[in-house]
């Protein structure tokens with residue numbers, strides 16, 4: 001039974017999808033804690049409702065990123081996670097922090113990486129007139145949104161799409177994809193080896 005810690009910064013709809021998948025047995029694990037860098041976000045309410053410790057490590061209370069990350073990792077390590085899930089966690093992490101969790105830390109990013117790392121992906125898709133968009137789950141490395149991709153799901157962009165409609169379409173895919181990939185890491189089907197992502201002992205090349 002894998003020990004999961006989830007980091008959030010906001011609404012927590014991906015957290016909710018993972019909570020639901022643990023509850024229905026699709027994920028062989030338990031969520032030991034949910035940690036937010038922002039206080040009062042709805043994702044913390046989701047955790048409390050599910051009976052999961054909901055903790056805030058407010059990055060604005062620290063004078064440096066290093067001090068914030070030290071507090072964050074001390075909090076995380078109390079729960080000794082096998083899997084660390086970034087679910088809408090909106091802080092760029094240092095290489096030192098990433099190294100400490102390398103190979104057990106996942107992120108979901110709302111674009112078809114390597115297109116559009118960073119923020120405001122839906123806006124950029126619309127600005128560029130892209131006809132395809134999507135979401136990616138990857139191992140977290142020091143390179144922002146540059147870690148080995150494990151899985152992606154794509155959607156079609158239509159002429160009447162807005163940032164809001166794209167977010168809705170993307171998140172419908174995310175809420176199916178992320179719990180599946182988390183379950184693969186929990187049951188050992190997916191691994192981080194030699195700087196690459198492996199599924200069922202085959203290198204994933206996306």
Ligand SMILES: Nc1nc2c(c(=O)[nH]1)N[C@@H](CN(C=O)c1ccc(C(=O)N[C@@H](CCC(=O)O)C(=O)O)cc1)CN2
Nearest residue numbers: 089090091092093107109118140141142143144145146
């Ligand atoms: N070293 C890494 N850190 C993080 C990664 C990663 O792959 N490597 N993934 C991100 C998640 N992310 C996109 O998927 C992302 C999150 C936040 C930002 C960003 O610019 N954050 C700003 C603050 C924004 C805010 O607080 O609203 C910042 O940290 O200054 C870019 C991409 C998580 N971290």
Ligand SMILES: NCC(=O)N[C@@H]1O[C@H](COP(=O)([O-])[O-])[C@@H](O)[C@H]1O
Nearest residue numbers: 010011012013014087088108109110
């Ligand atoms: N760059 C990171 C990023 O933009 N992540 C995105 O934030 C949303 C969080 O929603 P949620 O809080 O409802 O899960 C998700 O769509 C996720 O892909």
